Amino acid sequence: MEGLESSDPSKELGCKEIKHSLHHNSSINSQLSTTSFEVRSSFIMEESNVKEHCFIEIKEEEKSVTAGSNVKNQTLSGDQNKENVNIASSIRKKLLSKAPSPSSTCIFRVPDALKKLHEKDFVPCLVSIGPFHHGTKKLQAMEQFKLWYLHQLLDRKPNPETNLEHIVEKIRSLEDYSRECYNEKLDDLSSEAFVEMMVVDGCFILEYYRKKIGEVPTDPDDPLFNISLAMSPTLTSDLVMLENQLPWRVLDCLFQLTKQVPNGMCKSLSELTRSCLPIWGPVSDDHLEQTTESRHLLDNVRILSAELDKKEEIMPFWDSMPSATKLQQIGVIFQPNRNNININITFLDGVMEIAPITIQGDNPVFRNLIALEQCESGPHKYQISTYARALGDLIKSSKDVEFLIQNQIIHTSLNKEDIAGFFDDICNGFETSSCCKSFWQVSSSVRQYYKQHWLQRLIVYIKHNYLYNPSSIWSVSNAVVLIIILTVLQTIYSVLSYYKS
Numbered sequence: 001m002e003g004l005e006s007s008d009p010s011k012e013l014g015c016k017e018i019k020h021s022l023h024h025n026s027s028i029n030s031q032l033s034t035t036s037f038e039v040r041s042s043f044i045m046e047e048s049n050v051k052e053h054c055f056i057e058i059k060e061e062e063k064s065v066t067a068g069s070n071v072k073n074q075t076l077s078g079d080q081n082k083e084n085v086n087i088a089s090s091i092r093k094k095l096l097s098k099a100p101s102p103s104s105t106c107i108f109r110v111p112d113a114l115k116k117l118h119e120k121d122f123v124p125c126l127v128s129i130g131p132f133h134h135g136t137k138k139l140q141a142m143e144q145f146k147l148w149y150l151h152q153l154l155d156r157k158p159n160p161e162t163n164l165e166h167i168v169e170k171i172r173s174l175e176d177y178s179r180e181c182y183n184e185k186l187d188d189l190s191s192e193a194f195v196e197m198m199v200v201d202g203c204f205i206l207e208y209y210r211k212k213i214g215e216v217p218t219d220p221d222d223p224l225f226n227i228s229l230a231m232s233p234t235l236t237s238d239l240v241m242l243e244n245q246l247p248w249r250v251l252d253c254l255f256q257l258t259k260q261v262p263n264g265m266c267k268s269l270s271e272l273t274r275s276c277l278p279i280w281g282p283v284s285d286d287h288l289e290q291t292t293e294s295r296h297l298l299d300n301v302r303i304l305s306a307e308l309d310k311k312e313e314i315m316p317f318w319d320s321m322p323s324a325t326k327l328q329q330i331g332v333i334f335q336p337n338r339n340n341i342n343i344n345i346t347f348l349d350g351v352m353e354i355a356p357i358t359i360q361g362d363n364p365v366f367r368n369l370i371a372l373e374q375c376e377s378g379p380h381k382y383q384i385s386t387y388a389r390a391l392g393d394l395i396k397s398s399k400d401v402e403f404l405i406q407n408q409i410i411h412t413s414l415n416k417e418d419i420a421g422f423f424d425d426i427c428n429g430f431e432t433s434s435c436c437k438s439f440w441q442v443s444s445s446v447r448q449y450y451k452q453h454w455l456q457r458l459i460v461y462i463k464h465n466y467l468y469n470p471s472s473i474w475s476v477s478n479a480v481v482l483i484i485i486l487t488v489l490q491t492i493y494s495v496l497s498y499y500k501s
Contacts, residue, residue, distance in 0.1 A: 104180045106295040107245045108375035121364035124238040129201045131186050132243045146204040153207050159261040167257050171198050181247040202246055202254040209276045215265040242368045245296040278365045279304045306343040313437040321393040321446045324400040330453045334407045343387045347442045359412040386435040392427035395420055
């Protein structure tokens with residue numbers, strides 16, 4: 001027992017060493033753990049510092065890039081602003097304080113809608129006048145005639161002012177105005193070329209007209225008068241084409257500088273052109289006074305041919321009328337008017353009066369007058385065009401043409417089918433349905449009259465489809481009875497209408 005209870009000093013020493021060792025190891029582990037934590041913490045902190053440093057560097061780089069971009073953008077913005085200022089300055093220089101089509105614009109290119117149907121009626125065949133066809137190869141032969149006519153004029157020296165230098169000086173003073181008369185810019189023509197063209201073309205026109213009326217004797221070698229008579233109508237048409245015009249003011253200036261003094265046949269340009277232009281019907285003194293407002297030869301034809309009303313109201317649409325033969329069938333009477341108004345249609349109490357019209361050839365003058373009205377914006381807009389519409393409604397077939405010829409309204413030697421086709425072509429080329437109120441009122445009155453006379457139309461229908469039609473299933477006796485009944489009804493209706501009115 002004593003052996004068990006007594007302790008072994010060596011064992012106790014071993015136990016103490018073991019405990020000390022364990023405690024020491026624990027301290028070491030603790031220190032290691034602490035050191036490891038500190039190292040780890042230090043590493044984490046360093047890593048965090050590195051990331052933060054990188055982040056700061058990235059931020060600084062972004063700021064640098066942004067700053068550089070801002071500088072670049074500012075530079076670009078500055079350049080763009082400069083370009084914007086330059087563009088705005090360029091636009092400002094081109095701005096117009098007046099309407100883009102000034103009132104002086106009066107000579108136009110013919111619209112394609114009209115030109116494509118009958119181009120030959122709008123393009124000169126023999127002579128070019130003005131800038132639109134100047135230099136055309138097929139018209140060059142006439143340039144020699146122009147110069148020859150100018151030489152004859154200067155050699156004749158009809159008055160003291162007929163001097164080439166003086167003429168050029170006067171026409172040069174009208175150059176700016178003359179250029180504005182055309183609806184296209186003429187930048188390809190220099191000032192010298194433009195003035196020369198005005199002088200040569202204008203003097204040719206005046207000399208040709210003076211020879212035509214006999215004021216100036218013709219030369220035996222002049223082919224325009226002595227060799228080919230067929231050239232005369234072609235030249236007459238060329239001189240009144242819309243694209244082949246000179247401003248009236250230029251022609252009038254040249255007329256004053258070259259008129260015969262003191263024994264000239266014509267005291268004014270209007271007197272000279274009245275005898276030479278293709279005008280419909282007689283020309284009154286009132287018409288002649290209005291020609292002071294002419295803007296070119298074609299416009300002069302319109303003024304001399306029509307009773308133009310500056311206050312004429314424009315309607316936005318046109319009401320079509322029945323044809324002449326349909327109106328005649330319900331009792332409308334047609335007769336030529338006798339009031340010397342060359343382009344006019346009236347309708348009152350079942351009587352239609354129409355100004356007589358002479359149609360020869362394909363009538364390019366008529367087409368060019370309509371083209372002028374389709375282009376311009378003046379007070380006379382649509383008067384010739386509306387007149388053409390009215391005739392186009394009345395003339396739908398060769399029977400209509402024959403009826404109007406019998407009533408002395410149309411004078412022609414042409415084929416009746418060609419005349420009917422002529423008006424159909426003209427109406428198909430219109431770019432607008434606008435019309436003059438005076439003709440529109442006539443059309444509306446005719447339509448109303450036609451609607452009111454429904455009994456006459458019914459009788460005409462029965463006669464045409466049954467009484468005069470052998471193949472009809474109706475017997476002639478039934479048709480006759482029905483016509484008698486309708487005639488009685490028509491008489492009663494007419495009597496009631498009379499007392500009601």
